[in-house]
Amino acid sequence: MHGESLIEIKGKLPELMPRLWRFAIMLTRNEDTAEDLVQSACLRMLEKASAYAPNSSFDRWAFTVMANLHRSNLRRQKGRQKDGEEALATLPDEAPSPLESIFHDQVMTAIAGLSTEQRAVVTLVCAEGYTYQQTAEILETPIGTVMSRLHAARRRLGWLREEGDRPRAKD
Known part of the structure; x- marks a missing residue:
């Protein structure tokens, strides 16, 4: 086996x-x-x-x-904090437009502001497509905790859904 x-x-x-x-x-x-x-x-x-x-x-x-x-x-590592900014993004496959780069940086900065637990839930549910139940099993946490972390993360990232805050190309 x-x-x-x-x-x-x-x-x-x-x-x-x-x-x-x-x-x-x-x-x-x-x-x-x-x-x-x-x-x-x-x-x-x-x-x-x-x-x-x-x-x-x-x-x-x-x-x-x-x-x-x-x-x-x-x-x-509890108790030990690292100084300085840490890299968030990997190199993209294709060069994004300047506008896409600005928005990507804004999104990554916003996500970096989430707690580790919230980032994990957002990644598994929103990026990887796992259900709340599957995410709860992966993170070994109750489903209610997954739902509350996702709700809190979405509230913190709410500006991403607002049209006025997203950089746009000029027509």
Whole structure:
């Protein structure tokens, strides 16, 4: 069973890497820390291959492993604060227009202002498309907590929905 799980994990990991990377960036707000988190999560998944049930949702299991590792790292670092601004965005595949760049920077800055818990919920629900229940399972938190964190995050990010605040191209 362990060998089959390991083979399945090795086959699915490459396809999931961009999503794991995006989730790690949203959790850590730092490219170097995100890279370490992704590597640690991949290593943990390979080491704990026997814990993965074949034919179950690999994505959810992988995100749960990463969220748990991040939570453990935060506990270890409690009390230590890092100085300075931390990178938020990865290099885009295509060069965005200047207007898109401005809006992207505004969105990333707004998301960076959310708590770690809110960023995790926003990423899983809004970017990854998980249901509230799936997000609750991944983050190992009650569904009501997921809903309240998402509601609070949406309230803080409410300006994103207002037409007047979004940069627009001149006609």
